[in-house]
Amino acid sequence: MSELLGVPSQVLFGQLLLGLINGSFYAVLSLGLAIIFGLLNIINFAHGAQYMMGAFVAWMLLQYAGVGYWWALLAAPVVVGITGVVIERLLLARLRNADHLYGLLLTFGLALIIQGIFRNEYGVSGLPYGIPPELAGGRNLGFMFLPNYRAWVVLASLTLCLATWFVIERTRLGAYLRAATENPTLVQAFGINVPLLVTLTYGFGVALAAFAGVLAAPIYSVNPNMGADMIIVVFAVVVIGGMGSILGSIVTGFALGIVEGLTKVFYPEASSTVIFVIMILVLLVKPAGLFGRAA
Amino acid sequence: MGIRTWLLATTFAIGAMGAAEAQVAVKLGVLNDRSGVYADLSGEGSVVAAQLAVEDFKAKEKGIDVSIISADHQNKPDIGSNIARQWYDRDGVDVILDVPTSSVALAVSQITREKNKILINSGAGATDLTGKQCSPNTIHWTYDTYALGYGTGTALVKRGGDTWFFLTADYAFGHALERDTAEVVKKAGGKVLGQVRHPFPGSDFSSFLLQAQASQAKVIGLANAGGDTINAIKQASEFGIVAGGQTLAGLLVFLSDVHALGLEAAQGLVLTEAFYWDQNDGTRAWSERFAARHGGSKPTMVHAGVYAGTLHYLKAVEALKSKDTKAVLEWMRANPSEDPLFGKGEIRVDGRHVHDMYLFEVKKPSESKGPWDYYNQLSVIPAAEAFRPLDAGGCELVKKS
Numbered sequence: 001m002s003e004l005l006g007v008p009s010q011v012l013f014g015q016l017l018l019g020l021i022n023g024s025f026y027a028v029l030s031l032g033l034a035i036i037f038g039l040l041n042i043i044n045f046a047h048g049a050q051y052m053m054g055a056f057v058a059w060m061l062l063q064y065a066g067v068g069y070w071w072a073l074l075a076a077p078v079v080v081g082i083t084g085v086v087i088e089r090l091l092l093a094r095l096r097n098a099d100h101l102y103g104l105l106l107t108f109g110l111a112l113i114i115q116g117i118f119r120n121e122y123g124v125s126g127l128p129y130g131i132p133p134e135l136a137g138g139r140n141l142g143f144m145f146l147p148n149y150r151a152w153v154v155l156a157s158l159t160l161c162l163a164t165w166f167v168i169e170r171t172r173l174g175a176y177l178r179a180a181t182e183n184p185t186l187v188q189a190f191g192i193n194v195p196l197l198v199t200l201t202y203g204f205g206v207a208l209a210a211f212a213g214v215l216a217a218p219i220y221s222v223n224p225n226m227g228a229d230m231i232i233v234v235f236a237v238v239v240i241g242g243m244g245s246i247l248g249s250i251v252t253g254f255a256l257g258i259v260e261g262l263t264k265v266f267y268p269e270a271s272s273t274v275i276f277v278i279m280i281l282v283l284l285v286k287p288a289g290l291f292g293r294a295a
Numbered sequence: 296m297g298i299r300t301w302l303l304a305t306t307f308a309i310g311a312m313g314a315a316e317a318q319v320a321v322k323l324g325v326l327n328d329r330s331g332v333y334a335d336l337s338g339e340g341s342v343v344a345a346q347l348a349v350e351d352f353k354a355k356e357k358g359i360d361v362s363i364i365s366a367d368h369q370n371k372p373d374i375g376s377n378i379a380r381q382w383y384d385r386d387g388v389d390v391i392l393d394v395p396t397s398s399v400a401l402a403v404s405q406i407t408r409e410k411n412k413i414l415i416n417s418g419a420g421a422t423d424l425t426g427k428q429c430s431p432n433t434i435h436w437t438y439d440t441y442a443l444g445y446g447t448g449t450a451l452v453k454r455g456g457d458t459w460f461f462l463t464a465d466y467a468f469g470h471a472l473e474r475d476t477a478e479v480v481k482k483a484g485g486k487v488l489g490q491v492r493h494p495f496p497g498s499d500f501s502s503f504l505l506q507a508q509a510s511q512a513k514v515i516g517l518a519n520a521g522g523d524t525i526n527a528i529k530q531a532s533e534f535g536i537v538a539g540g541q542t543l544a545g546l547l548v549f550l551s552d553v554h555a556l557g558l559e560a561a562q563g564l565v566l567t568e569a570f571y572w573d574q575n576d577g578t579r580a581w582s583e584r585f586a587a588r589h590g591g592s593k594p595t596m597v598h599a600g601v602y603a604g605t606l607h608y609l610k611a612v613e614a615l616k617s618k619d620t621k622a623v624l625e626w627m628r629a630n631p632s633e634d635p636l637f638g639k640g641e642i643r644v645d646g647r648h649v650h651d652m653y654l655f656e657v658k659k660p661s662e663s664k665g666p667w668d669y670y671n672q673l674s675v676i677p678a679a680e681a682f683r684p685l686d687a688g689g690c691e692l693v694k695k696s
Contacts, residue, residue: 018499018501018505019502022499022501116330123334124331125336125525126522128557137535145508145539147533147534147535149533218533219499219533220526221522221529221555221556225522261502264502265502268491268493268503269465269492269494271493273494
């Protein structure tokens with residue numbers, strides 16, 4: 001068996017692929033964060049809770065209404081996205097001119113409240129959610145066994161990320177959005193409803209989180225703390241990629257998934273810290289992040 | 296009548312009643328995780344279990360006035376220690392119950408000894424509680440890492456699982472569980488092929504599972520707990536590890552974990568527990584009452600241990616007509632325990648409560664009649680061999696006697 005750095009290359013390929021899969025979650029979540037930060041200038045600490053809500057809504061749809069995975073993948077982001085719209089209109093909109101810190105505190109508080117409610121209702125052990133039958137099983141790639149569902153996760157996340165990127169960078173709607181980020185007053189003067197744009201953007205960012213939550217439900221246990229565990233890493237990803245950079249957050253998400261995957265082979269104990277080490281290094285060299293522009 | 300007068304009047308009335316009927320007033324404190332990873336297997340359920348014990352014992356009629364308080368230690372030793380000190384010093388707590396999370400349990404055990412009170416532990420797993428850090432004031436009721444490793448380890452080697460690979464949570468508890476189980480495996484003639492230490496808590500285990508798969512060990516031992524175990528088992532089923540012929544050994548799996556996993560993912564898992572609700576009429580009847588008060592959830596072995604420990608304590612207080620710490624502890628050690636959940640048992644000089652343990656296998660979805668019908672019993676591990684031998688733990692109390 002050929003070896004690379006003392007590790008059989010088969011194992012290495014397997015780990016690279018797994019890294020890519022985990023990177024998919026990082027990418028979708030950090031994309032949502034980046035969009036929200038870009039337009040609203042708010043660090044959405046409730047993102048993890050909204051990811052968790054996505055998974056829970058999928059579970060509830062199955063449990064109480066018999067609605068399966070595929071419809072949940074559509075419905076859960078819409079439902080959670082609407083709660084996002086409500087939160088934006090009722091609460092965040094009032095903070096538009098306040099310091100960053102207020103938005104951060106508000107969303108952090110919301111995250112704690114949402115997690116607390118779910119914990120009270122459903123306990124902490126989590127709830128079972130099966131893999132959809134169409135995607136059960138897997139195939140042997142020669143170097144590893146790839147469950148079909150994981151392949152789907154990569155495919156779905158990549159498509160979603162690229163589609164989002166395309167809409168924002170290449171369409172008229174995206175142009176409005178980017179313009180509103182640069183100078184909201186001027187854009188409003190051109191007759192574009194900026195507050196509506198802002199509300200919908202927040203709703204969309206939240207929907208992205210919920211989508212990732214539904215994707216995660218069959219893999220991780222659906223429990224109230226699932227977002228809290230994930231969100232810290234995702235924040236690191238956003239910081240490394242550059243706050244507010246769309247493409248940066250996607251690329252960094254996938255890349256860091258791979259770096260983390262490799263660490264799990266060479267020095268597993270460090271796999272939960274490696275991303276933060278990279279974050280520190282990046283901040284030392286490029287304080288605005290890899291893809292960010294210095295203010 | 297103002298609220299203040301009313302309160303005063305009631306207090307006097309209760310005081311007068313107490314003087315007439317109760318000669319001894321005891322205060323029990325249930326200290327456990329009420330919001331984190333262990334909240335379902337201990338948490339409010341342990342309070343319910345303690346209340347049931349007080350009611351079943353008819354404490355009031357026997358002249359014992361029991362009050363129960365509870366608090367959340369958040370799995371943090373500093374928080375747990377502060378609460379324990381406050382309870383003993385200011386709130387007049389006589390006994391602390393439950394205390395899952397070994398690091399917190401060891402700290403509370405130390406404080407209990409200083410204050411000369413009693414700790415009846417049900418939720419924690421570390422064998423150190425009755426080993427190097429044993430205390431005359433600490434009783435360890437339900438299980439420990441040795442009993443779990445011994446039960447599951449021996450059984451699986453006997454069934455042909457003679458090569459092992461460990462997936463270990465990278466902290467004291469995980470290391471202890473791995474060490475204890477590895478010893479048992481080797482003693483039974485098995486071989487340990489390797490291990491991987493994963494960060495605690497983790498969420499994605501696919502990478503580690505792939506390494507375990509590549510080791511070609513027959514058994515993959517999961518030396519972790521709670522959410523980590525749940526995620527590892529769920530993902531192992533996804534990666535076709537069980538289908539590929541490797542067996543998963545959950546070294547610390549509670550009924551609540553199996554409930555969270557669902558039978559589809561958990562089926563075939565072999566595990567050791569001290570109690571299962573569907574063992575006999577006694578356990579079924581009690582569990583029914585427990586579920587009625589606890590949102591329909593069946594009790595875990597930790598809940599059962601809190602119940603049985605409380606019952607045994609109350610018996611001591613009744614027999615002695617006093618709550619004197621030293622006398623109660625002596626009585627509890629000198630007299631065998633008996634209750635509907637654990638049957639007969641006894642407390643050794645090192646504080647270890649010994650009773651039969653059971654080896655279970657998780658049912659296939661087709662075998663289960665509904666929610667909470669999860670285990671098939673494979674064998675009984677007799678009390679005499681289920682726990683670490685008295686002289687092997689390094690407890691100073693043993694050497695003296």
